Amino acid sequence: MAIVGAGPGAPDLLTLRAHRRIREAQALIWADSLVSPAIAALAPADCPRISTRSLTLEAVMEVVLERARAGQRVVRLHDGDPCLYGALHEQICRLAEAGVEVEVVPGVSxxxxxxxxxxxxxxxxxxxxxxxxxxxxxxxxxxxxxxxxxxxxxxxxxxxxxxxxxxxxxxxxxxxxxxxxxxxxxxxxxxxxxxxxxxxxxxxxxxxxxxxxxxxxxxxxxxxxxxAGPDCRSRLYAPGHTHLFRGGMAKGRSTVAMSRQGQQKQGQRVDIG
Missing domain, CATH: 3.30.950.10 (Tetrapyrrole methylase, C-terminal domain)
Known part of the structure; x- marks a missing residue:
């Protein structure tokens, strides 16, 4: 089964993996008070959509396990990212006790x-x-x-x-x-x-x-x-800041220009985007 993050609400903010898991679901257990119906609608037409808004964790797990043991592809659909305020730990523990393998699919928070x-x-x-x-x-x-x-x-x-x-x-x-x-x-x-x-x-x-x-x-x-105003900028991209992939400015010439010159001397073609 998969515990899937539905993101904040817009269907096009789903990850590709989340979209795929929902489209393949054979049972969708979803937080319908928090997840957009447009996202639940991505599941197959014959996929049952089971609301959890009035269920305790024990009741949710009973439904999940029943479906998983029947061999169905179960998706537990959470709003946002299931790792944040999603009761993920409790669900993972109970599923592990029952011997059910779980995939967690993150979502945009x-x-x-x-x-x-x-x-x-x-x-x-x-x-x-x-x-x-x-x-x-x-x-x-x-x-x-x-x-x-x-x-x-x-x-x-x-x-x-x-x-x-x-x-x-x-x-x-x-x-x-x-x-x-x-x-x-x-x-x-x-x-x-x-x-x-x-x-x-x-x-x-x-x-x-x-x-x-x-x-x-x-x-x-x-x-x-x-x-923050427009003058705030990172040192990482400052001309004088050196790191593993870029040297600093030298004698008024940019690193890109110096690199181009050095490679041209070696007969290499240099494309600067």
Whole structure:
């Protein structure tokens, strides 16, 4: 069987492998409250589509094992990437106990789709080089060492899942470490037809969330990177920076020009794209 990441919502953001597994499925067990119906529709017409929105893990595993033991190609379809907040560990353990071999197919996560929709990098030279994926503690809690205030202390690009219902507390904790005018992107059902992508500041994060009545399927990107100007650039591509594949500038001539000259002396043709 395969546990497949459906990505953030748009069918064309599926990986090729995910698309292939869904098209080959003989039983689709899917999180229909989170995954786009357009993705489930890619399964064969005669493939049963079994909703998991009201099932416990034990009930899901019972359905999966029944189908797998019958020799069917079973696809457990998760939203986003199943390795993030997808209860993957519990499922893998139970399937291993039952002797069922599992393939995990990764998917594009909402934070990636949101950054792409903004046309914005989350790591900016000299500004921020770390991306933290986390969530508010909520009803299920988080380890104390991973409390939001601890993560916020890094000042990194912070990607918050499952936090819209607790946004007032989240904002209060983040303001202890981030400036009030830190940019925040609020993404609701990113890449779906009804997506909302809102840009605000940290001190208006809760008010903006409340004004748009967002309580679920919402991601927050809190990052100084969202305010980066055009002068920010990486040293990796700077003319004076050397590495294994490129020397630095020498006497005003580029490495490409010097390489061309050296190879031409050896009678080689050089194509510079």
């Amino acid at each position: 909402a934070y990636q789709a949101t950054a792409a929709a903004l046309g914005q990098g989350l790591t900016i030279p000299g500004m921020v080089q770390t991306v933290v994926l986390t969530r508010a503690a909520g009803r299920t809690g988080t380890p104390e060492r991973e409390a939001l205030r601890q993560a916020a202390a890094l000042g990194a690009s912070l990607c918050l899942y499952l936090s819209a219902r607790h946004v007032e507390v989240v904002q209060e904790e983040l303001l202890l470490h981030y400036p009030a005018d830190t940019p925040v992107a609020i993404a609701f059902r990113i890449s779906w037809p009804d997506e909302q992508l809102l840009l605000t500041t940290l001190d208006a994060m809760a008010a903006t969330t409340t004004a748009h009545k967002l309580i679920r399927t919402t991601l927050y990107l809190v990052s100084p990177a969202l305010a």
